[in-house]
Every structure is written in structure tokens, then in C-alpha cells.
Amino acid sequence: MELSTFLNNMRDPSGIPFYPVVFQFLMVLTYALHITMINLVIGSTVVALAQARRGEYGARLAKALGRVVTVSLSIAIVLGVAPLLFVQVIYDPFWYTANTMSAFWAMMFLVAVTAAFYAGYGFYLGNRKTDPDTFKTGWGWVSLAFLLCAALIIHMLSMEQLLPHHWKTWLISPLGQYETGGGAFHGIALGRLLHFLLPSMAVTGVYLMLYGWYFRQRPDYDPEYLDYVVKLGVKLAFGFSVVAAAAGFWWIGEIPSEFNFVRNPFLLAGAIGGIAFVAYLGQAHLNPEKYAVHTAIAMFAVIFVMCCAREGLRMDYAGAAGYSIFDYKVNTDWPSTLLFFASFLMGLCVLCFPAMAAFRAGRAPRGEVVTLDPAHGKRAVTMLIVWFAVVAGLGVIVSLKNGTLF
Numbered sequence: 044m045e046l047s048t049f050l051n052n053m054r055d056p057s058g059i060p061f062y063p064v065v066f067q068f069l070m071v072l073t074y075a076l077h078i079t080m081i082n083l084v085i086g087s088t089v090v091a092l093a094q095a096r097r098g099e100y101g102a103r104l105a106k107a108l109g110r111v112v113t114v115s116l117s118i119a120i121v122l123g124v125a126p127l128l129f130v131q132v133i134y135d136p137f138w139y140t141a142n143t144m145s146a147f148w149a150m151m152f153l154v155a156v157t158a159a160f161y162a163g164y165g166f167y168l169g170n171r172k173t174d175p176d177t178f179k180t181g182w183g184w185v186s187l188a189f190l191l192c193a194a195l196i197i198h199m200l201s202m203e204q205l206l207p208h209h210w211k212t213w214l215i216s217p218l219g220q221y222e223t224g225g226g227a228f229h230g231i232a233l234g235r236l237l238h239f240l241l242p243s244m245a246v247t248g249v250y251l252m253l254y255g256w257y258f259r260q261r262p263d264y265d266p267e268y269l270d271y272v273v274k275l276g277v278k279l280a281f282g283f284s285v286v287a288a289a290a291g292f293w294w295i296g297e298i299p300s301e302f303n304f305v306r307n308p309f310l311l312a313g314a315i316g317g318i319a320f321v322a323y324l325g326q327a328h329l330n331p332e333k334y335a336v337h338t339a340i341a342m343f344a345v346i347f348v349m350c351c352a353r354e355g356l357r358m359d360y361a362g363a364a365g366y367s368i369f370d371y372k373v374n375t376d377w378p379s380t381l382l383f384f385a386s387f388l389m390g391l392c393v394l395c396f397p398a399m400a401a402f403r404a405g406r407a408p409r410g411e412v413v414t415l416d417p418a419h420g421k422r423a424v425t426m427l428i429v430w431f432a433v434v435a436g437l438g439v440i441v442s443l444k445n446g447t448l449f
């Protein structure tokens with residue numbers, strides 16, 4: 044059977060409920076958020092381990108980053124679910140094949156993520172009360188090792204999806220038997236993996252600049268410590284943006300020349316954005332805190348454009364195999380689409396309240412009570428109640444209509 048016939052027949056026969064380009068945009072956006080948070084997790088772990096034994100300020104920073112790892116890993120995992128769902132919707136033949144062919148590794152991915160998470164907690168909790176001389180790094184190393192294993196596995200699953208013309212050789216043993224063990228592990232492209240992992244240090248550098256900007260207002264924070272942190276931050280951001288760009292060239296070298304990826308408009312825009320970002324960081328050296336917020340926005344813009352380029356590349360690979368997401372049968376379903384977007388907006392509005400509270404509380408000196416206008420909290424709770432009522436109500440109505448409730 045032709046590869047394209049096989050791929051197109053594996054699509055969900057009921058089609059998709061809305062235009063594929065919308066799913067694609069959301070997939071890229073949420074992936075950009077996911078990879079930014081993953082970069083922060085990996086970078087914070089590395090910087091914490093490197094700083095742990097570098098005197099008083101280093102140990103204090105390591106302790107702070109130990110805490111960042113636990114929180115940002117939770118956010119990264121939650122943010123990973125979104126692109127996972129979108130990729131399953133528009134690239135389902137690719138995603139499910141990779142996940143069954145490498146089922147053992149897909150399971151190991153979950154083990155690695157869980158182990159990284161618990162070890163990250165071990166690192167944070169184990170050092171909460173230690174002084175610089177007794178800082179323990181063991182759990183930090185364990186967490187880092189599992190994070191890198193998780194990255195390698197999800198990278199392999201992403202790569203296997205891009206190479207459908209190899210699936211047959213990977214699935215059939217030399218003796219002609221169909222391999223059902225799920226142990227396949229193929230397609231590693233080190234340049235690509237490094238291009239997505241090396242920015243970890245740059246992202247953490249920008250985070251440290253934000254850290255200085257955020258805590259400078261607190262009278263109980265030693266200004267010299269904050270100077271130490273922001274200087275380190277801007278140095279990391281600058282140096283590792285350059286290193287990540289170099290890995291980008293390696294990645295480009297791994298891509299088949301027939302895709303002409305160097306001419307991809309997103310790649311070109313990302314490269315120009317990357318150069319401008321590095322130049323901007325050169326300027327930020329002078330006063331890292333003043334530039335911190337703009338640097339963070341610019342960094343995310345560059346990451347997003349690079350994620351668009353990554354998706355453009357996937358379209359090239361899929362196109363070469365005769366598959367396009369734009370050929371997906373669309374069975375427009377307005378109610379579920381509206382419910383989805385309304386839930387999304389509602390979630391953002393509800394989250395504003397705890398985010399505002401955390402932002403204000405973190406900036407107040409230790410022991411000071413911060414009060415927010417209770418109207419914000421009431422609004423957030425009311426929205427949640429209305430949302431539950433609408434979702435449960437719709438569920439009951441649809442089930443009654445379909446005769447599945449009684």
C-alpha cells in the first residue's frame with residue numbers, strides 16, 4: 044500500500060470539529076509555552092547545581108532555584124498536555140504509530156518525568172534548612188538525569204513521527220516478523236535536541252534578570268546578592284543564546300536538503316530575531332533589571348517563531364509522505380468549539396486572581412500581610428461556579444437528548 048494512502052486512512056474517520064489551522068496554531072503556541080518552562084526547569088537545575096558551592100550568594104541562589112524547579116516542572120507538565128492533545132487531533136496517524144512502535148519508551152517517559160519530579164522535590168526539601176557548607180546536591184543530579192532521559196524519549200517520539208517511510212523497517216524484524224514489543228528507539232537528531240535544550244541556560248538567565256527586577260523592591264533582600272544574580276543572569280542569557288544558535292546550525296545540517304529548510308520564512312525570522320535578541324542582551328548588560336521584562340518578552344517571541352519553524356518542518360516531512368492537515372475532513376461543531384474557547388478564556392480570567400495575589404505577596408517584605416480587593420476573588424469563584432453549572436448542565440441536556448442518561 045502507498046504510504047500516503049496508509050497515513051490518510053489512519054485518520055479519525057469522524058473528522059475534526061473545527062478548522063485544522065486553529066488546532067495547529069494552538070499546538071505551536073502551547074508547545075512554545077511548554078518548551079520555555081521545560082528550559083526553565085532544566086536550566087534552573089543546572090544553575091542550582093553549579094552555584095550550590097559558590098559561597099553564600101551562590102548557595103542562596105541555589106536554594107531559590109531548587110524551589111523554582113518544583114513549581115516550574117508542575118507548570119511545564121500541565122503545559123505539555125495541551126500540545127499533546129492538539130498533535131493527537133491533527134497528526135493522529137503519526138502520533139499513535141510512534142507511541143505504539145515505542146510503547147515501552149512512552150511508558151518510560153512517564154517514569155522519567157515522575158522520578159525527575161520527586162527527585163526535584165528531594166533537592167528542594169533537603170536543602171531548605173541547610174547552610175552553604177552543607178548544601179546537598181545528590182537529588183539535584185538525579186533529577187537532572189531523569190529530566191534529560193525524558194527529553195531524549197519525547198524527542199525520539201517526535202522524530203519517529205517525522206520519518207514514516209522508515210516505519211516498515213523499524214516494525215518488521217530481519218526475519219520478517221512483526222515486532223510488537225514496543226521497544227523501537229529511532230530517529231535521534233542530536234543537533235535538534237540540543238537546539239531545544241541548550242536555550243535552558245539562556246531562559247534561566249532571563250529568569251534571573253526578572254528575579255532581580257522583581258525582588259529589588261524588597262527591603263529584606265540584600266542588594267549585593269541581587270546584583271550577583273542579575274549579572275549572572277545576563278551573562279548566561281547572552282552566552283547561551285549564542286551557543287543555542289550554533290546548535291541551530293547543526294540542526295539545519297541534519298535536515299534533508301530537498302526540504303530547503305534554510306529558506307523557511309519562520310526559520311529566517313527566528314534567526315534574525317535571535318541575532319537581534321543577542322544584540323539587545325549586549326545592551327542589557329548595562330542595566331539588566333531595567334531590560335528584564337522586555338528581554339523576557341523578546342525571548343518568548345523568538346522561541347515562538349522557532350516553534351513555528353519546527354512546525355513548518357513537520358509539514359515538510361508530512362507533505363513528502365503525502366499527508367496534509369488541511370485535507371482533514373472538518374465536521375464543524377460550534378457548541379463544543381465555543382465551550383472549549385469559553386473554558387479557555389474563563390480559565391485565564393480565574394487564574395488572574397491567584398497570579399495577582401502571588402505577585403503582590405512575593406513583593407511584600409516577610410511577615411507583611413497583603414490584601415487584595417475581595418471583589419476579584421468573588422468574581423473568580425463565581426465564574427468557576429457558573430462554568431461548572433454550564434458544563435454539567437450541557438452534559439445532562441446532551442445525555443437526555445441522546446437517551447444515554449436513562
Ligand code: HEM
Pocket residue numbers: 074077078081119120121123124126127128130156159190191193194197198199200201202204235236239240
Ligand atoms: C518533564 C520532562 C520533559 C522534558 C524534559 C520535555 C522536553 C521536551 C522536548 C525537548 C521536546 C522537543 C522534542 C523535539 O521536537 O525534538 C518536547 C516536545 C513535546 N513535549 Fe515535552 N518534555 C517533558 C515533559 C512533557 C510532558 C509531561 C508532556 C505531556 C504531558 C510533554 C509533551 C510534549 C509534546 C506534546 C511535545 C511535542 C511533540 C510533537 O510535536 O510531536 N512533555 N518536550
